[in-house]
Amino acid sequence: MRKVVSRDGTTIAYQRAGEGPPVVLLNGAFRDHTIFDALVPELTAHCTTYVYDRRGRGQSGDSPRYAIEREIEDLAVVIEEAGGQAVVFAGSCGANLALEAALAGTPITRLALHEPYFRVGDHPRPPLDxxxxxxxxxxxxxxxxxxxxxxxxxxxxxxxxxxxxxxxxxxxxxxxxxxxxxxxxTLCGDYTLPVDRLAALRTPALVVNSDGTSDWLRDAAQATAAALPNASGRELPGSWHRIEMETLGRVLVEFATT
Structure with missing residues (x-):
């Protein structure tokens, strides 16, 4: 894997593949860049993909104290490697990170999100601790x-x-x-959808969910799409918190290249 140094000195490991508009893939909880092993081949004929290990995972380094700002800087330095701006696709808690990065002014040209982690409506929230x-x-x-x-x-x-x-x-x-x-x-904050903050985000966005996912994840995806001024939402075939890979690849290529 290639290595780049984030603003605080932490080494971030990434891989580049394909040719075309740059797309950075950002994973959620538990996983490293390998979660995208099946998705990357669906994209590389049309896009240049950048997958990376978030800090603390895989071949990337870490810091003694966690801060959301450091993860935003990690994403920014990968986007810099991609030419200074990029489409970002992110899932689950990674989608929350991508939203925070976009709100902070990170040069994200388009934002594709898979089932961001929020609790909306009557769905109970996890404990704040x-x-x-x-x-x-x-x-x-x-x-x-x-x-x-x-x-x-x-x-x-x-x-x-x-x-x-x-x-x-x-x-x-x-x-x-x-x-x-x-x-x-920590990325999920108090687990509520920050409607007022998202209303100021003008980045073109696509929010997708699986037709086989949990009700709370579907509702969170649809509410996120409704809260973003320049967003559309789509329900795609899949299972719990997962979209059928060929379909997801086709949708992302269309979103990134048109």
């Missing part, structure tokens, strides 16, 4: 418990579904990246 709870579990070397807490309390998965996740091939990655879950909880 979730980030502290996650940090405490990791400090006690209970990484598996931290991953379970995030999936249950923040994502709403029942114990039976989490037990299935534990048997899957990615659980070791979940535990390895458990220290970054507090970062994502």
């Amino acid at each position: 979730a980030a502290d709870r996650l940090r405490a579990l990791v400090a006690a070397d209970q990484r598996g418990a931290a991953a379970e807490y995030f999936l249950n309390v923040l994502m709403g998965l029942p114990p039976a579904a989490i037990a299935q996740w534990r048997q899957g091939p990615l659980w070791a990655t979940n535990e390895a990246n458990a220290h970054t879950l507090a970062y994502d909880a």
